[in-house]
Amino acid sequence: MLLEPTADGLWCEAGGFHVDPWRPVPLAVVTHAHADHATPGCGRYLASERTLDVMRVRFSKDLEGSPMDWGTPTDLGRCRVSLHPAGHVLGSAQIRIECDDDVLCVTGDYKREDDPTAEPFEVVPCDTLLTESTFGLPIYRWPDPSTVFDKMNAWWRENAAAGRTTVFLSYAFGKAQRILAGLDASIGPIGVHGSLVGPNSVYTRAGIRLPDVLRADADSAATLAGGGAIVCPPSATGTPWIRRFNGPEGARMGFVSGWMQVRGRRRWRAVDRGFIL
Incomplete structure (x- = not known):
């Protein structure tokens, strides 16, 4: 096996690097910039250009990293390593790790449906596929994203007509930008939490179209309260920050996540609506 689990994460002895380490290591090859895959403090990072851009926004602008172009191999020890879009x-x-005629592919988190805010998933031929299975249970069957956005925009429109502010809860990087790309800005103004500002800038520099937003x-x-x-x-x-945006009739919270497929998660989150995305 080209990779073995260690206390620091997945280790490739033949290449002298870790994949998505959990703790700081000398050399990390990173699938993407979510906090459960990208750890600060490593000596050097290899990742896609956009992943490094987001990591520099979230960790440090002085982060030491080298971008890898899609599909272009880099020699690390006895291995040839290349990156291929995951769509997440x-x-x-x-x-993709190739060593002694053995090819292993680590998917990281991935998504195969169309998403205007991510590079489309590429099928990578390999001998061994090491796959994430966050939503591997058969209960997870995803609705068409366009119907989900129709429901989100209809709910926002209904809330605005009633004088209620609409709040969409999501991860600040990735899911938030996908939400922004799907919102109908003709309904009303859109505000974002400060944690979205940095990632948003990476998306716009990459040519991803996002609506005009206000820092909330x-x-x-x-301007944002009510409509x-x-x-x-x-x-x-539950913070003073969010309460300042209550409209004349308060606010409604919607959680946007694949976890909303599970009804118990909606109750546990104590939100008004769950949107499966």
Whole structure:
């Protein structure tokens, strides 16, 4: 096996590198910039250009990393390593490792449906496929994203007509930008939590079309309250920050996640709506 689990994460002895390490290591090859895959403090990173861009926004602008072009091999020890689009979020990659005529592909998180905010998934021929299986149970059958966005926009429109602010809860990187790309900006103003500002800038530099948004703060509160929609991480719920955006009839919270396929998750999150995306 080309990779073996260690206390630091997946280790490739033949190549002298770790894949998505859990702790700082000398050389990390990273699938994508979500916190459960990208660890700060490593000596050097190899990843896609967009993944490094997001990591520099989230970790440090001085992060030491070398971008790898899609499909272009890099020699590491006895291995040839290349990255291939995973479709999960902007810059997300599958890692193909070839050594002594053996080919292993680490998918990282991936998505095979169309998404205008991520490079499309590429099928990588290999001898061994090491796959994520977050949503591997047969209960997870995804609705058409266009119907989900229709429901989200209809809910926002209904809330705005009633004087309620609409809040969409999601991860600040990846899911949030996918939500923004699917919202109908003609309904009202859109505000974003400060944690989305940096990742949003990476998306726009990459040519991904996002709607015009306001940074949701004290200056924009009057504009957003009542008819606006706010996209923010779940950690913002119940805080003084989120309460300042209540409209005349308060606010409604919707959680946007694949986990919303499980009804118990919706109750546990104590949200008004769950959207499966």
